[in-house]
Amino acid sequence: MKKVAVVGAGTMGNGVAHVFAQQGWNVTLIDTSADAIARGMETIKKNLDRQVKKGAGSKEQGAETLGRIKTSSSLDSVKDADLVIEAATENPDIKFDIFEDLDRLAPKGTILASNTSSISITEIAKQTKRPERIIGMHFMNPVPIMKLVEVIRGKETSNDTVKKTVEIVRELEKIAVEVNDAPGFVSNRVLMPMINEAIFCVDEGVATPEAVDQVMKLGMNHPLGPLALADLIGLDVCLDIMKVLQDGLDAHKYRPAPLLERMVAQGRLGRKSGQGFYAYHD
Numbered sequence: 517m518k519k520v521a522v523v524g525a526g527t528m529g530n531g532v533a534h535v536f537a538q539q540g541w542n543v544t545l546i547d548t549s550a551d552a553i554a555r556g557m558e559t560i561k562k563n564l565d566r567q568v569k570k571g572a573g574s575k576e577q578g579a580e581t582l583g584r585i586k587t588s589s590s591l592d593s594v595k596d597a598d599l600v601i602e603a604a605t606e607n608p609d610i611k612f613d614i615f616e617d618l619d620r621l622a623p624k625g626t627i628l629a630s631n632t633s634s635i636s637i638t639e640i641a642k643q644t645k646r647p648e649r650i651i652g653m654h655f656m657n658p659v660p661i662m663k664l665v666e667v668i669r670g671k672e673t674s675n676d677t678v679k680k681t682v683e684i685v686r687e688l689e690k691i692a693v694e695v696n697d698a699p700g701f702v703s704n705r706v707l708m709p710m711i712n713e714a715i716f717c718v719d720e721g722v723a724t725p726e727a728v729d730q731v732m733k734l735g736m737n738h739p740l741g742p743l744a745l746a747d748l749i750g751l752d753v754c755l756d757i758m759k760v761l762q763d764g765l766d767a768h769k770y771r772p773a774p775l776l777e778r779m780v781a782q783g784r785l786g787r788k789s790g791q792g793f794y795a796y797h798d
């Protein structure tokens with residue numbers, strides 16, 4: 517039985533814990549916030565129930581999956597992990613501190629992966645004494661549904677680490693696409709400026725959120741409009757990613773839309789806060 521520790525129990529962390537437990541891994545879900553752990557476990561339970569209702573597995577399998585996930589408030593719990601996946605807040609200082617601690621606490625050969633959307637894997641690796649074992653494992657939201665894992669190779673990531681990570685992705689029945697380390701990698705370098713531009717359209721009165729989303733769904737065949745997608749991702753996460761693109765690439769080209777900054781300041785973060793471009797009641 518393999519052991520994975522997931523650091524951060526928010527939108528992504530609980531999804532990552534869900535898919536590993538479903539494949540038979542023993543999971544420890546770690547978060548500094550007791551509330552986040554409670555909400556994360558509740559979300560996993562709800563999503564497992566939904567999968568059972570849709571015929572993807574039995575009630576017993578759902579209960580077994582849930583039984584393989586334990587929780588912790590301390591990074592000490594990574595001491596016997598075969599793999600660690602960090603899915604904490606998208607802030608370089610928070611991630612750098614976490615990786616410094618993980619390097620000290622996790623077994624020597626353990627791969628330490630980050631689910632970061634945009635922060636440099638090479639810079640994260642510099643906080644550790646095992647840069648060859650640091651890699652980006654960028655799951656997509658919602659994790660139990662989305663097939664892609666963008667695998668990001670830092671400057672010193674070893675071939676062995678990449679190979680093992682790709683094997684794990686395959687084991688999770690997902691598809692790895694390898695990319696090199698650059699701000700936003702590929703996914704968010706392409707996606708986030710589109711979301712930001714959609715927010716500029718609303719801010720400048722070009723169209724309502726509903727109209728912007730309709731144009732992109734009906735005209736471009738996107739399954740979800742950019743503003744509904746921003747609500748799903750979390751507007752705070754979108755803003756953090758724009759700041760990484762701005763700092764790392766071009767300050768003017770990637771400046772966050774003022775409306776995005778205002779909404780985050782007001783706590784209108786999308787689905788997770790109940791209100792973003794749309795209102796969410798459940």
Ligand SMILES: NC(=O)c1ccc[n+]([C@@H]2O[C@H](COP(=O)([O-])OP(=O)(O)OC[C@H]3O[C@@H](n4cnc5c(N)ncnc54)[C@H](O)[C@@H]3O)[C@@H](O)[C@H]2O)c1
Pocket residue numbers: 523524525526527528529546547548549552602603604605606607610614631632633634654655656657748749750753788
């Ligand atoms: N939201 C998305 O759609 C999405 C998609 C792909 C990747 N990501 C990335 O995944 C990561 C997590 O994003 P999220 O949307 O789940 O954020 P979130 O805000 O929902 O959750 C982050 C969690 O990290 C916890 N945390 C903060 N500092 C911590 C620490 N020192 N130790 C342990 N836990 C800590 C917080 O309490 C919170 O529960 C980010 O790097 C983000 O860029 C997000």
